[in-house]
Amino acid sequence: MNTSMESTVVALKEFLDEDQVSVNQTVRELHSKDESYHDASLPDVVVFPKTAADVSKIMNVANNLQVPVVPFGRGSSLEGHVIPYENGITIDFSLMDKILEVREKDLLVKVQPGVTRTQLNKELKKYGLFFSVDPGADATLGGMAATNASGTTTVKYGVMRDQVRDLEVVLADGTIIHTGNLAAKSASGFHLNGLFVGSEGTLGCFTELTLKVYGIPEFTTAARAVFPTVKNAVEAVTSILQAGIPIARVELVDESSIRQVNKFSGTDYADKPTLFLEFDGNEAGLKQDVEFTKEIMQDHNCEEIQFETDNTARTKLWDARHNLAYAYIHGHVGKKMMVTDVCVPISELADAVIFARKELDAIDLPGGILGHVGDGNFHALLMIDISNPEELAKAETFNEKIVLYALERNGTCTGEHGVGVGKQKYQVAEHGEALQVMEKIKLALDPNNILNPNKIVQIEKMDK
Amino acid sequence: MNTSMESTVVALKEFLDEDQVSVNQTVRELHSKDESYHDASLPDVVVFPKTAADVSKIMNVANNLQVPVVPFGRGSSLEGHVIPYENGITIDFSLMDKILEVREKDLLVKVQPGVTRTQLNKELKKYGLFFSVDPGADATLGGMAATNASGTTTVKYGVMRDQVRDLEVVLADGTIIHTGNLAAKSASGFHLNGLFVGSEGTLGCFTELTLKVYGIPEFTTAARAVFPTVKNAVEAVTSILQAGIPIARVELVDESSIRQVNKFSGTDYADKPTLFLEFDGNEAGLKQDVEFTKEIMQDHNCEEIQFETDNTARTKLWDARHNLAYAYIHGHVGKKMMVTDVCVPISELADAVIFARKELDAIDLPGGILGHVGDGNFHALLMIDISNPEELAKAETFNEKIVLYALERNGTCTGEHGVGVGKQKYQVAEHGEALQVMEKIKLALDPNNILNPNKIVQIEKMDK
Incomplete structure (x- = not known):
């Protein structure tokens, strides 16, 4: 550690307890990486604030000494967001993990940033409520807001940004602001909620979030539908959406991925392009929707369709989809997963998936395609040996082709x-x-470029 | 006109046709006011661009000469947004009124900013689609995006910001950018869509909008429900929302307003707090929702409830709600309408409306209350004689009390x-x-403060 970092640590310990400031090698290593294939890099020091006031003081120290700061939730990001390539201070929010208030009548909940989505849903269940956004990982809500996370329910309930009513944010200079209020809508001032959600820690640290929640639906039905081609499957989804059927989840799993799942879970699903669907709502409406959905699917050459309403059967059916990433990881020990993530207009989705599959076959790396087809968002999962530069380069080129296509x-x-x-x-x-x-926005709000520097935007390095 | 404005007009005429640049007194007067009670102020010159390139060149002129610019749609704003208190150039978008593309499969439409919402809906109907946001006026879509407009359908479909997928924006220095793309979701970069929507012409001029549209629902039911008290009516709505019934519209009209409507329309509705509701969806689901809704209403002392599914009867029923502002204006010739516009958390709505009614009674000016109760947003409509300073002051004080309460x-x-x-x-x-x-954002993007100066944020006046 250089002299400048030593004085940083001294300054931090002036207002933080001994156990809130760590330069321990193991702790630093835990904060040097995320779940991606991107290279690790160590922070100099990891701090564990308990209050917004702590965070404000940390930002004061960092801003005065021009030390980089990276906010850290659970480290489940997939593109290296939390890796401190400029070293400096990592702020770990795990001690700020309280659910502060459930406002049942307002369908709102106020939480600290370190609360995870499963922790929140466990609490909300007591009120007959749920929080909708479900990325693969059990991420923290602060992290999910920072990356504008989404998941399988987006087609009905929207992305993380749609759920955020208010954020308490500590800015680069330590100022604490609120970006919104508790009203369901507002036309007052610039939309700071939207700006800060998805800013990946580059504009401020979130210390409190007020989020929308929903009543648990009366009735839920799940389905699995098998198609001869990806095009048929995707076009069936387009027709369902155009018909205005309020689908809650719709996921495409390609034939390679079904094979991987069958191997992992011992199922014997037909290894063909498959849709996993979920509908929720009232019972009578759902029955009519399900009948209409069946008709549409048949129009698009659906070969097999299975509906489940019972809770256990539904869970079992969706397990295939949920276990997909694990099925690949488990089947390729020692390799790391690279995941592409483009989103295209729905009308372009079928061709985009076909293109991706063709390119994936061409590079001859194990992998499959998985799509949130209701949104036009799909992932190619690739298993790569990151110590093999040739494999990494092939995967990078593949990723680039998919991106440019989108x-x-x-x-x-x-x-x-x-x-x-x-x-x-x-x-x-x-x-x-x-x-x-x-x-320009980044520089206006963080003139010293200390907040998660060089993520999203690349700012010319300041002289220190 | 001073010398500086004369040179501005000369510079504008270098690239705009004679009929695209007007210093005519009548034209300037038409652009000196909106639909509110706020004082008028004349622009020096009004320009009528036909393309984004025109707008870019206009901004170049304005920025070089440091002349204020106000973008103008239809002048239907309600808080003086388009009134050029600093004079300068008003950009009227009425010549940019083309519907550029309907992307049926993507449920998207691309329009120029001067297209109005009824013009768009007329076109969309051919495709079985509709655009959801419905403020009272037949505003332009550019104006609606600039103010983040909403209306009666927000409770189900969201506000204007929720519909904007992409904007083409001309910045203060003439640069043309796109704030989004055509994908249903994105986690790439700062959320510029959200920032520019609601920026009221202070950050840029919109020259193209890509908007979400929806399939016209299979089935629609309207209802009118009468309650003994405002509290009962609002609490019924809260219960309906908590039950997860997907209500498409729910409006509260208070007893004074019902009286005004009866007088204007010749109806004989009970002059009690009344909810106007609309549900849309599939027929079977709707029937179940309607039954459930009736039960909930009865639990909240509903005294009378009338459902209509037939198109004509539905329209007639909603006429009472739609004619409300006209009923007041018609009944108070020579007066102007002031409209309050707070939004509170739903749990606070009943008390807020009761408070507003009490304060309204106390100032003894004619007026009524109207609420988008599904969102917690309500308006007190006041009829005032703006030439009477005492009335104006009373109304301003009333408005302030309502705001501070919220x-x-x-x-x-x-x-x-x-x-x-x-x-x-x-x-x-x-x-x-x-x-x-x-x-800071305003200054970073418009350092000369020429874009609708001193709206939303107050920037120290630049030396010219």
């Missing part, structure tokens, strides 16, 4: 995983001159 | 009308230090 069709390089470091090289191609607007 | 309960000073000049004095109270973040 951008040419007015899509986005990342539907839900975020930019981090992995998607930074596509920001100019995607945003054009709008990227300069983002840079 | 802010104390973590609500907002404006649910849907926007800040303009009318709500600027409450921005510090509502946003606290977050207002400085807005100021």
Whole structure:
């Protein structure tokens, strides 16, 4: 540790307890990586604040000494968001993990940033409520807001940004602001909620979140539908959406992935493009929706369709989808997973998935395709040996092809995983001159570029 | 016109046709006011661009000469948004009124900013689609995006910001950017869509909008429900929302307003707090929802409930609600309407409406209360003689009391009308230090403060 970092640690210990400031090697290593294939990098020091006031003081120290700061939830990001490539201070929010208030009548909940989504849903169940956003990992809500996470329920309930009513944010200079209020809508001032959600720790640290929650639906039905081709499956979904059927979840799993799941879970599903669906609502409405859905599916050459309403059977059916990533990881010990994440206009989705499959076959690396097809978002999961530069390069080239294909069709390089470091090289191609607007905002709010520096936007390094 | 404005007009005429640049007194007067009670102020010159390139060149001229610019749709704003208090150039978008593309499969439409919402819905009907946001006026979509408009369908379909997938924006220096893409979700970069929507012309001019549209629902039912008290009516709505019944519209009309409507329309509705409701969806689901809704209403002392499914009868029933503003204006010739616009957490709504009614009775000005109760947003409509300073002062004091009541309960000073000049004095109270973040963003993107200056944020006047 250099002298400058030593004085940082001294300054931090002036207001934090001994056990809230760690320079321990193991602790630093735990905060040096995320769940991605991106290279690790150590923070100099890890701090564990308990209050917004703590965070404010930490930011004061960092800003005065121009030390980089990375906010850290659970480290489940997939594009290197929390990896401190400039070292400095990592703020771990695990001690700020309280559910502060459930406002039943307002369908709102107030939480600290370290609360995880399963922790929240366990509490909400007591009230007959649930929180909708479900990324694969049991991420913290602070982290999910920072990356604008989404998941399988987005087609009905929206992304993380749609759930955030208010954030308490500590800015680069330690100022504490609120970005919203508790009203269901507002036309007052610039939309700071939306700006801070998805800012990946580059504009401020979240110390409190007020989130929308929903009543647990009266009735839920799950389905599995098998199609001869990806095109048929995707077009069936397009027709369902155009018909205005309020589908709660719809996931595409391609034939390779079904094979992987069968091997992992001992199921014997037909290894063909398969949709996993879920509908929720009232019983009578759902029955009518299900009948209509069946008709639409048959129009698109559906070969087999299975509905389950019973809770256990539904869970079993969806297990295949949920276990997909594990099935690949388990089947390829020693390899790391790279996941592509483009989102395209729905009308372009079928062709995009077919393109991705063809390219995936061509590079001859194990992998499959999985899509949140209601949103036009799909992932290619690739198993790679990151110590093998050739494999890594092949995977990177594949990822790039998928991204450029999406951008040419007015899509986005990342539907839900975020930019981090992995998607930074596509920001100019995607945003054009709008990227300069983002840079101006970043510099206006964080002139010393200390907040998760060089994630999303690349700012010229300051002289220190 | 001073010399500086003369040279501005000369510069504008270098690339705009004779009929695209007007200094005509009548044209300037048409652009000196909106539909509110706020004082008028003349622009020096009104321009009518036909393309984004025109707008870019106009902004170049304005930025070089440091002349204020106000974008103008239809002038239907309610808080003085389009009134050019600093004079300068008003950009009227009426010549940019083309529907550019209907992407049926993507449920998207691309329009120019001067297209109005009824013009769009007329076109969409051919495709079995509709655009959901319905403010009272037949506003332009550019204007609706600029103010983050909403209306009666927000409880189900969301506000204007929720519909905007992409904007083409001309910035203060003439740069043209896109704020989004055509994918249903994205985690790439800062959320510029959200930032520009609701920026009221202070950050840029919109020259193209890509908006979400919806399939026209299979089945629609309307209802009118009469309650003994406002509290009963609002609590019935809270229970319906908590039960997860997907209500498409729910409006509260108070007893005074029902009396005004009866007088205007010749109806004989009971002059008691009344809910106007609409449900849409599939027929079987709707029937179950309607039965459940009736039960809930009865639990809250509903005295009378009338359902209509036939199109004509539904329209007739909703006429009472739609004609409300006209009923007041028609009944008070020579007076102007002031409309309050707070939004509070749903749990605070009943008390807030009761408070507003009590205060309204106390000032003894004619008026009534109307609420988008599904969102916690309500309006008090007051008829005032703006030439009478005492009446105006009474109305202003009333408005302030309502605003402060809402802010104390973590609500907002404006649910849907926007800040303009009318709500600027409450921005510090509502946003606290977050207002400085807005100021920093404004200055970073418009350093000369030429874009609708001193709306939303107050920037120190530049030396010219």
